[in-house]
Amino acid sequence: MAAVPLRSGEPERARLDPRRLRREFPIFERNPGLVFLDSGASAQKPRQVIDGIAEFYRGDYANVHRGVYKLSARSTDLFEEAREKTRAFLNAADEREIVFVRGATEAVNLVAQSWGPAHLKPGDEIVISDVEHHSNIVPWQLLRDRVGIRLVVAPTDPTGEFDLARFEALLGPRTRLVAVTHISNVTGTVLPVARIAALAHAKGAKVLVDGCQAVPRLPVDVRALGCDFYVFSGHKAYGPTGIGVLYGRYDLLEAMPPWQGGGGMILNVEIAHTEYQEPPHRFEAGTPDIAGAVGLSLALDFIEGIGREAIEAHEEALTGYGVDSLSRIPGLTLAPGGQRRLSILSFNLDGVHPHDVGTVLDQHDVAVRVGHHCAQPLMDKLGIAGTVRASLGVYNDDADIDRLAEAVEACREMFQR
Amino acid sequence: MSADGQDLRELYQDIILDHGRHPRNFHPLEHPTHLARGHNPLCGDRVTVYVAVEGDRVADVSFEGRGCAISTASSSLMTEVLKGKTIDEARRLFAQVHAKVTGGAPQDLPEPLEEEIERLEPLTGVKAYPVRVKCATLPWHAFEAALKSGLAGGTVKTE
Numbered sequence: 001m002a003a004v005p006l007r008s009g010e011p012e013r014a015r016l017d018p019r020r021l022r023r024e025f026p027i028f029e030r031n032p033g034l035v036f037l038d039s040g041a042s043a044q045k046p047r048q049v050i051d052g053i054a055e056f057y058r059g060d061y062a063n064v065h066r067g068v069y070k071l072s073a074r075s076t077d078l079f080e081e082a083r084e085k086t087r088a089f090l091n092a093a094d095e096r097e098i099v100f101v102r103g104a105t106e107a108v109n110l111v112a113q114s115w116g117p118a119h120l121k122p123g124d125e126i127v128i129s130d131v132e133h134h135s136n137i138v139p140w141q142l143l144r145d146r147v148g149i150r151l152v153v154a155p156t157d158p159t160g161e162f163d164l165a166r167f168e169a170l171l172g173p174r175t176r177l178v179a180v181t182h183i184s185n186v187t188g189t190v191l192p193v194a195r196i197a198a199l200a201h202a203k204g205a206k207v208l209v210d211g212c213q214a215v216p217r218l219p220v221d222v223r224a225l226g227c228d229f230y231v232f233s234g235h236k237a238y239g240p241t242g243i244g245v246l247y248g249r250y251d252l253l254e255a256m257p258p259w260q261g262g263g264g265m266i267l268n269v270e271i272a273h274t275e276y277q278e279p280p281h282r283f284e285a286g287t288p289d290i291a292g293a294v295g296l297s298l299a300l301d302f303i304e305g306i307g308r309e310a311i312e313a314h315e316e317a318l319t320g321y322g323v324d325s326l327s328r329i330p331g332l333t334l335a336p337g338g339q340r341r342l343s344i345l346s347f348n349l350d351g352v353h354p355h356d357v358g359t360v361l362d363q364h365d366v367a368v369r370v371g372h373h374c375a376q377p378l379m380d381k382l383g384i385a386g387t388v389r390a391s392l393g394v395y396n397d398d399a400d401i402d403r404l405a406e407a408v409e410a411c412r413e414m415f416q417r
Numbered sequence: 418m419s420a421d422g423q424d425l426r427e428l429y430q431d432i433i434l435d436h437g438r439h440p441r442n443f444h445p446l447e448h449p450t451h452l453a454r455g456h457n458p459l460c461g462d463r464v465t466v467y468v469a470v471e472g473d474r475v476a477d478v479s480f481e482g483r484g485c486a487i488s489t490a491s492s493s494l495m496t497e498v499l500k501g502k503t504i505d506e507a508r509r510l511f512a513q514v515h516a517k518v519t520g521g522a523p524q525d526l527p528e529p530l531e532e533e534i535e536r537l538e539p540l541t542g543v544k545a546y547p548v549r550v551k552c553a554t555l556p557w558h559a560f561e562a563a564l565k566s567g568l569a570g571g572t573v574k575t576e
Contacts, residue, residue, distance in 0.1 A: 351438070353489075356429070356486045356487070363424065371459060372460070372461045385460070385461045414425060415429070415486075
């Protein structure tokens with residue numbers, strides 16, 4: 001893995017105090033007693049993001065890349081600083097490799113619709129894993145139907161671990177792209193993305209990684225991972241909704257045609273012919289989500305302020321505590337999480353439908369997600385309709401896990417009577 | 418938690434848990450005249466409702482599928498109550514159940530139908546749980562869709 005090593009001699013830095021951090025989130029003031037275990041769907045927002053966005057609108061807002069006046073220049077600077085901050089956060093080589101989009105879903109669709117038809121021929125293959133979110137399945141199905149490519153699914157093994165050997169065997173001369181998640185949003189399995197990328201590259205295939213669940217909790221270095229595209233959503237990383245990021249290697253972005261036309265992505269427009277901007281602006285038609293980018297920048301500051309090593313260590317410990325606590329509950333089955341599970345605990349209770357568990361948990365003020373988690377092919381593989389999913393954030397602690405376990409126990413008792 | 422526990426017992430009454438665990442009429446019909454599928458994309462629940470209509474009467478009705486305790490119990494109770502009713506009575510019962518779980522205005526029903534509504538009373542616990550109302554109404558919507566589509570087998574979705 002591409003984890004940035006902890007700096008030696010500073011073990012104290014890698015500590016995180018969830019109780020102190022929780023005070024940074026106004027939602028917990030307004031909802032006392034709430035045990036929020038649904039950050040995998042969307043994280044809550046810290047004060048510095050909420051207030052920072054309001055401050056931006058109050059003091060610095062204007063359209064970007066347009067005006068000659070000072071306010072527009074200031075707004076543009078803040079917008080482009082957000083791009084630079086995102087570059088540094090992912091350790092990308094160049095800020096022009098950072099394209100702002102609405103979210104990870106849009107980022108995958110951008111690659112599918114722009115890179116896809118320009119590089120793929122009928123019979124070419126795209127390999128995905130069997131734990132992908134619908135947003136990393138359906139865009140490729142649309143491309144399959146448009147171009148006539150094949151979609152190949154690399155399996156996880158019964159323990160939930162990505163099967164590298166079978167994956168390698170599925171790579172062939174027609175494999176053009178491997179698109180996998182960094183952390184499964186259903187099982188919490190951390191996929192060996194760097195190994196996957198190395199194997200894919202050895203066959204000449206490009207690699208796209210869905211980093212939605214990884215960016216808020218793992219040090220991510222796109223160059224160390226060796227991926228060609230990396231996508232994530234701001235709202236799962238303590239930022240606002242409506243903003244997300246496509247990282248793409250510059251030489252790849254440069255060779256990709258625009259996917260949406262409009263203002264901001266052109267150099268010169270004549271009715272007979274239009275010249276397009278260079279990346280990233282080529283892919284940012286129309287007025288972007290300026291405040292969203294500023295909010296994302298503040299969210300990345302928030303994460304860096306805690307330190308991703310500290311977040312990773314905290315959530316890893318809490319995940320382990322959750323696995324231990326839940327495993328003690330009779331009739332509870334955890335979805336297999338592979339060799340390394342991070343921040344997500346997906347489970348079923350014998351004889352009780354996930355929806356009913358969710359309602360009982362809600363009555364105990366424990367907020368979890370229930371259902372198929374936008375991963376129906378994985379549900380089919382596991383032979384279940386859905387799961388109950390508890391997912392962690394920086395504000396969660398052991399007490400939240402205890403409340404979860406108590407509520408699950410109460411649910412079990414209610415349905416056993 | 419005791420207050421919460423009490424509230425939940427209004428939703429998960431013994432009769433709901435019983436029908437949820439041991440659904441009645443839980444099988445396909447051999448010779449249905451009507452059928453339809455209900456699908457809740459939110460949770461992935463699916464139910465297929467089979468109806469055998471003779472004249473203007475629901476001679477038989479059954480279901481199969483997978484769902485939560487609420488939707489399974491609702492399907493089960495529905496099949497018990499609708500069997501033998503005229504189509505008009507069945508529709509009036511549905512309208513009444515719908516009104517009761519969504520907070521709409523209930524209609525005056527003739528005495529025999531009122532007794533049937535009492536048997537369906539346990540379903541009305543979902544009224545306090547807006548996100549779960551669709552679980553209770555899904556099989557009823559499927560029943561109504563079946564009457565409309567015959568054997569074409571339409572699918573109703575909750576959203």
